[in-house]
Amino acid sequence: MTMHLHGSLLIEAEGPFNYDLTLKATPPAYPFVYFNGVLKRAITLNSGKRVPLRVKSLGTVDKPLLKVEVLTELNPQEAEEVKSSLTWFFSLDYDLKAPYRVMEGDEVLRRFKGLLYGVKPWVTLTPFEGLINAVLFQQLSLRVAFSMIRSLVERLGPKLTVGSCLFYDYPSPETLASASIEDLKSCKLSRNKAAYVKGLARSVMDGSLNLNELKKMSSSEAVEVLKGFKGVGTWTAEIALATGLRRFDVLPVDDLGVRRAVSRFYFKGRPVTGLEVRRLAEKWGEHKWTIAYYLLVANERLPTE
Structure with missing residues (x-):
């Protein structure tokens, strides 16, 4: 259920859902930022419109209710898309x-x-974020990988300023595909990881990797498809499926x-x-x-x- 409320949306869900503990158990990766009970980031809608958001909980664990402060004008269709994205990210369904x-x-x-x-x-907002982050997670501690993701987002991701507050979104496949290896290395990626990220983004752009098609496959089939791309082994494929496509059977x-x-x-x-x-x-x-x-x-x- 979604309602307009003075520039905000309310999202109700079935419990249990512990908003604060979910976001503290493993902090969300950049461009999400969680501080003092408020989660913020920008998201890009299917139309290309970028929307800066702030989210906080008004409900309880057993009766969850999220308030989404939308810092731009939205029509009803766009509001539903925002709701759908956050429902996915929080696994409210x-x-x-x-x-x-x-x-x-x-x-x-x-x-x-x-x-x-x-x-x-813990999940990502989009399957593409899940796949690229899984590559960045390879053979690194979570702290180091999160630092790398933040650098990638701040250097190459779109950003919006609202008042004194800065909101980032994740770099698009097009941006990462067109970035040079040196651009990516400046984001703390090794040369190999830079090549993997660039190659995967190119594959998404040219259609040889269709992440939406993976949703129609069994998890084992999807793992095999992802392993066909350079830089993706079994572990990376499984992490990408679990966090980017919410394949919780993996x-x-x-x-x-x-x-x-x-x-x-x-x-x-x-x-x-x-x-x-x-x-x-x-x-x-x-x-x-x-x-x-x-x-x-x-x-x-x-x-x-």
């Missing part, structure tokens, strides 16, 4: 009750369900963070193999990434015993 039923049957997961009640998995078993969390909470710290992680996660069904994400966050937030 993803019902946590389903994975919670799975977690209830596991003593470890039952604890984390309580600790992180209402947290939605589980990147070779992710070191996932392995460490599983090792800590299920194997008393013993190093585990990808096969052991896969076997453990079989009972998680179509909610593998959601549950793995809870383990990742718990491993970061809980002190080592």
